[in-house]
Amino acid sequence: DFERALGDVEPKFGAKATELKAFYRNGFVPYGDSFDLLMGNLERLVEQVRVSDRTPLMSVMLKGPNFSGKTAIAAKLAVDSGFPFVRMISADEMIGYGDSSKCQQIHKAFMDSYKSPLSIIFIDDIERIIDYVPIGPRFSNAVLQTLLILLKKVPPDDGRRLMVIGTTSCPELLEDLGLVSAFGVTLTVPLLEEPKDVIEVLKVAANMGEKEAKSIAKAIRDKPIGIKKLLMVAEMAKQGSEGSRVDVSIFMECLHTVGY
Amino acid sequence: DFERALGDVEPKFGAKATELKAFYRNGFVPYGDSFDLLMGNLERLVEQVRVSDRTPLMSVMLKGPNFSGKTAIAAKLAVDSGFPFVRMISADEMIGYGDSSKCQQIHKAFMDSYKSPLSIIFIDDIERIIDYVPIGPRFSNAVLQTLLILLKKVPPDDGRRLMVIGTTSCPELLEDLGLVSAFGVTLTVPLLEEPKDVIEVLKVAANMGEKEAKSIAKAIRDKPIGIKKLLMVAEMAKQGSEGSRVDVSIFMECLHTVGY
Amino acid sequence: DFERALGDVEPKFGAKATELKAFYRNGFVPYGDSFDLLMGNLERLVEQVRVSDRTPLMSVMLKGPNFSGKTAIAAKLAVDSGFPFVRMISADEMIGYGDSSKCQQIHKAFMDSYKSPLSIIFIDDIERIIDYVPIGPRFSNAVLQTLLILLKKVPPDDGRRLMVIGTTSCPELLEDLGLVSAFGVTLTVPLLEEPKDVIEVLKVAANMGEKEAKSIAKAIRDKPIGIKKLLMVAEMAKQGSEGSRVDVSIFMECLHTVGY
Amino acid sequence: DFERALGDVEPKFGAKATELKAFYRNGFVPYGDSFDLLMGNLERLVEQVRVSDRTPLMSVMLKGPNFSGKTAIAAKLAVDSGFPFVRMISADEMIGYGDSSKCQQIHKAFMDSYKSPLSIIFIDDIERIIDYVPIGPRFSNAVLQTLLILLKKVPPDDGRRLMVIGTTSCPELLEDLGLVSAFGVTLTVPLLEEPKDVIEVLKVAANMGEKEAKSIAKAIRDKPIGIKKLLMVAEMAKQGSEGSRVDVSIFMECLHTVGY
Amino acid sequence: DFERALGDVEPKFGAKATELKAFYRNGFVPYGDSFDLLMGNLERLVEQVRVSDRTPLMSVMLKGPNFSGKTAIAAKLAVDSGFPFVRMISADEMIGYGDSSKCQQIHKAFMDSYKSPLSIIFIDDIERIIDYVPIGPRFSNAVLQTLLILLKKVPPDDGRRLMVIGTTSCPELLEDLGLVSAFGVTLTVPLLEEPKDVIEVLKVAANMGEKEAKSIAKAIRDKPIGIKKLLMVAEMAKQGSEGSRVDVSIFMECLHTVGY
Amino acid sequence: DFERALGDVEPKFGAKATELKAFYRNGFVPYGDSFDLLMGNLERLVEQVRVSDRTPLMSVMLKGPNFSGKTAIAAKLAVDSGFPFVRMISADEMIGYGDSSKCQQIHKAFMDSYKSPLSIIFIDDIERIIDYVPIGPRFSNAVLQTLLILLKKVPPDDGRRLMVIGTTSCPELLEDLGLVSAFGVTLTVPLLEEPKDVIEVLKVAANMGEKEAKSIAKAIRDKPIGIKKLLMVAEMAKQGSEGSRVDVSIFMECLHTVGY
Ligand SMILES: Nc1ncnc2c1ncn2[C@@H]1O[C@H](COP(=O)(O)OP(=O)(O)OP(=O)(O)O)[C@@H](O)[C@H]1O
Ligand SMILES: Nc1ncnc2c1ncn2[C@@H]1O[C@H](COP(=O)(O)OP(=O)(O)OP(=O)(O)O)[C@@H](O)[C@H]1O
Ligand SMILES: Nc1ncnc2c1ncn2[C@@H]1O[C@H](COP(=O)(O)OP(=O)(O)OP(=O)(O)O)[C@@H](O)[C@H]1O
Ligand SMILES: Nc1ncnc2c1ncn2[C@@H]1O[C@H](COP(=O)(O)OP(=O)(O)OP(=O)(O)O)[C@@H](O)[C@H]1O
Ligand SMILES: Nc1ncnc2c1ncn2[C@@H]1O[C@H](COP(=O)(O)OP(=O)(O)OP(=O)(O)O)[C@@H](O)[C@H]1O
Ligand SMILES: Nc1ncnc2c1ncn2[C@@H]1O[C@H](COP(=O)(O)OP(=O)(O)OP(=O)(O)O)[C@@H](O)[C@H]1O
Ligand SMILES: [Mg+2]
Ligand SMILES: [Mg+2]
Ligand SMILES: [Mg+2]
């Protein structure tokens, strides 16, 4: 009655696999060794969930600076898994909800996942889900506790398996809340460090010529940069530059405006 | 069905472009280099939103001291953009609202904007929107979180583009809340520093004669002043002076009364 | 339709000009130079609101120690202005109100004022309005934010002009909340320092003879005293003294009882 | 229509003059100089309220250690005043009330008092009225603000006069809340210090013989004691002693048990 | 109409005298001098309430470490008093009640007691009644204030007398809340210190033989122990020991398990 | 009427004995001396509850690091006891409940237990039950107080006996709340320290060969590891290794990923 169980699952809340593709609609560039290493690790964990019946629950925290590509990576992994149940929990669907509605929604997503043989729940920007702000600090303890409990709860039905993927850009702060160590596995999304990787990204995803890309890579060589930030500034610099070529000095100026 | 989408947008909340003109009804003087630089940058960002289909979301924080002209500049930019959807979120329309109504209103403004191909949302005095007070500090975490989420959310429909402009006079405090770095770009509104700029403003916007303007500019030359404060004190000084000419010593006295 | 707008204004809340006279029913003595200077400044500001169409909003904070005469001065100014709309916002009319009712009442008073061509809103003891207590400190942030917003809001209709007068006896504390600098102008109510001023007040307002007044003025010459406190102690001393003359030593003793 | 105003006043809340006598049913001993001085001062203030039409509002704080006789003194003063309106506000009538009911009740008591030509409101143990606890400290800010406002409010109708008497055993703590200086006058209830006063009290109010009283007075001569504590321990010691005479050593032991 | 007053009192809440016996169903051993001293003091206070018409209110705090026998002693005292009204206020009857229900229940118990000529109210583990936790510290201020007020309130009807007995194992913490000094008298429940007392208790209440009891008393001679803890560990040790005799080393091991 | 009492008990809440078996469905390996010692102690306590009629209440806290096997041990103990009433209180059944519902549920479980002659209540991860987070710290004081009260409450009916077993991985933090010392007995779940124990576990529960197990035991010999963590990493390492044998270096790498 596998079919039926799936039919039961009516996603009322959270993006499904197909919608997750939007998170990397500007492309997904396999830019170098550090990226390959991370992606390989993640894929192996997905595989473990798929095949090991001694792994009913697997949870992974993807941490990395702002604008480093966390959301895109997690979304791609979820889509590529092909799991029958994929659900994203994201803060913007719960704007203005009270704490208890949030807890209910999150609880519901996990309960639904328990009905599917293979599931992925993707919780993006976990600090936003718990209304975290470093001043105080303040956060929703109700939502935090709900997550802490669910991240430990093994799917009740035998044979059902669940993978939880979370992302955050402030792992040290969440650690104090016990929210990082509640995840079984923690992996880091790298910044672009190798000039060669920067060039690759600029060429493939920002349509730059070899020469422009190279001079920009050279200019920022000492400061690692997130892939999203790099693409954002490339776009700004195009606007500021005359003609179709991006000027390095304009690129650097734009970098400054975005607080780099 | 572009037309229809626009028709759908029924502004229930927030000033529209036409009403924003009131924020610079006392004139708008392009007073010098620092002003030109800022205005040029802002206009280029508006242009990027208009033309680049890789920029679905652009957010700019205008920071500057009290009485420096932030609101007028942001209002002018929004009006001049000619974007079909322009909406201002200002604290005085939400006086006495509970946190969740505020969140709803703000959310609604963003949702509405997603229906228009080109939109500007202008959030004035963002510290007031979140009920910020430095003692504690206290603020509405619910509203803060709503802003943090929406400032990151890409308009869901392909091709729709949104520019968010915020203003604040306490950027360091908001930075601690993550509210400044949530904006992609941050620009500073300058004070009047050059005597020549002060003279220009006094002549054009306060109807002063060359001579009066010059002596005032000379008297305050070492202390930069915000354009709004300059115009305010000029008006007070007129009242205190006999005849139509403004006396410098009276001007300085009035400056003192306003806590300069 | 100027007449009509005025007719619209139905004061439900707050004392009107006529009732404000009660705040100086024990007389109003123009006691000396420091008083004249303050009163002159205040009258000039009222005049500016009356005549300058570039001053739609003027706000003045009157700060001074307890028992120094703040309420009486503000009340007199409001009464003498002759403005068609005068409203006092005072804490005792809002006892036991919840925060949001308070915000509403205050908001309402300002909205009403926007309908009159010339208005004065007088907010007495602003620390009480916001439920301020230095331990914590605690205060109503909702009411504080409402005031901060309204103190900045220009009357929406062209040509309408509003003067806001606030009083406080703890300006340093309110400053931390941004509530003093939210006022455009700040002026200080002086204590009685000159023996000559003390004598004047005792003679005119406490019906003392020249000789009694003089000896008291001499006895307290080194410690400035608020006009309200001086009159209060004079009254107590009368009770304690035998016959109609007030004894200096009894006066000094009473001074002590009131914690001077 | 003086009669009618009085008729209007229907005391729903608070003990009336007759009931206040219970607070000194165990007698009231005029025990010595310090007592006479205090009582004289208090009576003079009552007299001022009765006769001076320039004293519409008089407020007195009686401070003193626990068990020193504050409540009895204030009750006696109120009863002896003969004022037509006397009302006690005491915490035990408001047990379990919410803050806003408390504020309402207190407000009501003052409003009622404004209808009588001469009134006394007696607020016993003001720290209990505001739910004060030194840890934190915590207290009801709503009730505190209500008191701060009412303690300053002059009876609105001309000629009506109100005396407010408060008692407290932690004046330093309340001072931080501004609650002591909100009273116009502050007076201190003394401890028994003179052996002669101790003897007087033991003889008159505890029915002791001269000899017993003398030896007890001698034993405690270096430590001032409150009149209520002295009488309480005398009673305990009677129980412990055999026969009708109280033994000094048993008296001292009992003193110890009560934490003296 | 003494009978009738008693009939009026319908105990809805709180254990009555008969039920209190359960608190010492395992026996009550008068184990030595320190115990006799305490019990004598307590009985004398009960006597005072019974006979002295100048003692309408007597309050006693029994403080002592955990497991020292506080509850049993207070229960015995109440039962043995033979007073017509005996009521226990204990936290487990108010689990999950809101603060205001708790206040009401407690208030009700006192109000009921005022109807009886002689009453005892026994408040066990007063820290639990006020939801006290040392972190913060946190506690219910509403319940605390209710207790502070009622502990001071003299029964309103003439001749009615009330004794309040409280117990606590954290007197220093409650002292900061003013909750210990609100009791008139404070007495300490001792630990077992004398080997002779330990032996007596083990023999009488734990059915041990002289020899076993002696060797245990010797083993713990340097560390005073509470009577409840001693009996508890004796029971555990019996389980661990083979045969009917308790082995000293097993006793010591069990002591360790209970964190001694 | 033993049968009937059992029939009365309708478990609405909490897992029953049969369901508790799921907590060790991956096997239960009696791995060595430290384990035997702990298990022996626990079994003796269960026995005491079964036979001693002087032990109506027994409470045991099982403390140990994360992933050390606490839940499995407590579940096994409860199942093996054969007691007619066994109930688990776990946080995931109360997700999103308000504080007072939680208190009610917990109270209900204890009340139900009082109806059975022999009961076990198993409270897993007690820090989650009280919503504990070390930042602040924050926790539900209402739930904490409910536990503190119930952990002390002797079953009211004579002869009924209750054992409470709690688990926690942050005993030092709970100690500050008085929640550890509220348990009568405290025992520690050990980590695997002896290579021989590690080998045993890997062979029996992870199906490893002698040789693999030995080399892994050797590699981690200096760092004790929890049994759950060991089994989890063994599973991950199997996935990463080619063929059926687990490579030590891959095992070590996986250990690193789980933050060991
Ligand atoms: N290899 C890659 N990994 C991640 N993102 C990539 C990659 N190649 C291209 N991209 C693009 O880079 C962007 C990554 O942005 P993303 O929103 O995932 O970053 P983020 O770290 O989640 O940012 P934020 O801190 O704002 O949440 C996307 O537009 C994605 O299409
Ligand atoms: N170049 C200019 N830039 C900005 N304002 C100008 C300029 N020229 C004239 N003005 C006038 O200066 C005033 C600027 O006031 P505005 O309210 O924008 O200042 P603000 O920084 O928002 O002040 P606040 O700190 O009170 O919010 C307006 O009256 C506007 O018409
Ligand atoms: N020149 C004067 N200025 C102010 N008050 C005067 C003057 N002459 C006489 N008075 C009298 O002095 C008293 C001033 O009291 P007022 O209540 O205004 O003081 P306040 O500073 O507001 O006191 P508080 O700190 O209690 O609010 C009034 O009774 C008023 O009639
Ligand atoms: N001269 C006196 N002044 C005050 N009390 C007196 C005097 N003579 C006798 N008494 C008796 O002393 C007792 C004073 O107790 P009272 O309750 O007034 O003290 P208190 O300071 O209010 O105590 P608490 O701190 O508990 O509120 C009363 O019983 C009163 O009858
Ligand atoms: N002389 C005695 N005094 C007190 N308790 C005694 C005495 N003799 C025997 N007992 C027994 O000792 C036990 C005392 O336990 P009790 O619950 O009163 O201690 P407690 O101090 O209230 O403990 P807790 O701190 O847990 O509240 C009871 O079982 C009682 O029967
Ligand atoms: N002797 C044993 N003791 C405990 N657990 C064992 C033992 N032998 C095998 N196991 C297995 O080890 C695992 C122990 O995991 P368990 O959930 O009890 O750990 P835990 O300390 O409660 O972890 P957490 O900190 O996540 O709550 C279970 O899968 C259980 O089947
Ligand atoms: Mg992201
Ligand atoms: Mg502005
Ligand atoms: Mg005043």
Ligand SMILES: [Mg+2]
């Ligand atoms: Mg008193």
Ligand SMILES: [Mg+2]
């Ligand atoms: Mg007890």
Ligand SMILES: [Mg+2]
């Ligand atoms: Mg566990």
